[in-house]
Each structure stands twice: as structure tokens, then as C-alpha cells.
Amino acid sequence: MALEARSFEVYGFTIEIHAGGRRVWPPSFKRFINDKMDRGELSVGEVMKTCNVSQSLVYKWRGDVRRGGRVKAKIKEERMFSEVIVQEDPSVPDSLSEIVLRGKQLEITLPASYPVSDLVSVIHALS
Known part of the structure; x- marks a missing residue:
């Protein structure tokens, strides 16, 4: 039955x-x-x-x-923010300018001509 x-x-x-x-x-x-x-x-x-x-x-x-629905495993989400400081120094020729990304344990130096879209990808990868 x-x-x-x-x-x-x-x-x-x-x-x-x-x-x-x-x-x-x-x-x-x-x-x-x-x-x-x-x-x-x-x-x-x-x-x-x-x-x-x-x-x-x-x-x-x-x-x-x-x-947004039932969640079986709790996932800790931590949002990170990056401060971007643009310092222009007219005494430095453009060919010597660089982009410096600094974190707590990491520092990356890129040429000033580095493509912006790729720079955004690098910043996302670091966060």
C-alpha cells in the first residue's frame, strides 16, 4: 500500500x-x-x-x-578595496614612468604604457 x-x-x-x-x-x-x-x-x-x-x-x-536560495555551505566573503593614487611628476620623462601596485605582501611594477584593460585584470587577480 x-x-x-x-x-x-x-x-x-x-x-x-x-x-x-x-x-x-x-x-x-x-x-x-x-x-x-x-x-x-x-x-x-x-x-x-x-x-x-x-x-x-x-x-x-x-x-x-x-x-537567493538555500545555501548548504557557508562561504565567507571578504570584500577588498584597492586605493589607486596617481602621482604625476613632470620632471620624469614618460619613458621612465611606471605603475606600482603595492599590497601588504606584494609589490608589482609595470610600465606606464601597460594597457588599462590588462591592468584591471591584474588588480582583480590580486584581490
């Missing part, structure tokens, strides 16, 4: 109930809840009561939406 999948309706969405009673909340439902809460049309308490879920699950849905 095969168990039949059940479902119920909430806020116009069909929520599947798998064998064992696990409810499957679709991403579109999570986005809907997040949008309504952002606009002040729903509160966390209302969602908890209507969906029969915990406060932590409602906040997890919000996090899922803001991250």
Missing part, C-alpha cells in the same frame, strides 16, 4: 506534505512571505499562526530569500 502525498493551502499556495508529515515550503511561497513582511502586510506572528511554524523558521525563510 503506497502512501499518498497530501497537501494543504495557505495564502493561495499549495504546500505538499510528504510521508512522515514533512511539509515542503516552495521558494515562491518564501518570497511571497518575505515580500508581504517587508511591506508590513504580514507580521512574523501572523505567519507563525497561519502556517503553524516557529519564529526561527520564518526568519530562516527570510534568510533563504535574501541569499
Whole structure:
């Protein structure tokens, strides 16, 4: 005898109930809840009561939406900024000008004629 999948309706969405009673909340439902809460049309308490879920699950849905979906492994993202200082010295001929990229542990010197598009690639590779 095969168990039949059940479902119920909430806020116009069909929520599947798998064998064992696990409810499957679709991403579109999570986005809907997040949008309504952002606009002040729903509160966390209302969602908890209507969906029969915990406060932590409602906040997890919000996090899922803001991250663009469920993330299994947490990835630490660190943004780096580079300061670019242009120092012109009229006493130095153009043939002797150079581009110096300095980091905490690295210094790269390139000729002033180095192509800008390639320079951008070098800076991205270093960050």
C-alpha cells in the first residue's frame, strides 16, 4: 500500500506534505512571505499562526530569500578595496614612468604604457 502525498493551502499556495508529515515550503511561497513582511502586510506572528511554524523558521525563510536560495555551505566573503593614487611628476620623462601596485605582501611594477584593460585584470587577480 503506497502512501499518498497530501497537501494543504495557505495564502493561495499549495504546500505538499510528504510521508512522515514533512511539509515542503516552495521558494515562491518564501518570497511571497518575505515580500508581504517587508511591506508590513504580514507580521512574523501572523505567519507563525497561519502556517503553524516557529519564529526561527520564518526568519530562516527570510534568510533563504535574501541569499537567493538555500545555501548548504557557508562561504565567507571578504570584500577588498584597492586605493589607486596617481602621482604625476613632470620632471620624469614618460619613458621612465611606471605603475606600482603595492599590497601588504606584494609589490608589482609595470610600465606606464601597460594597457588599462590588462591592468584591471591584474588588480582583480590580486584581490
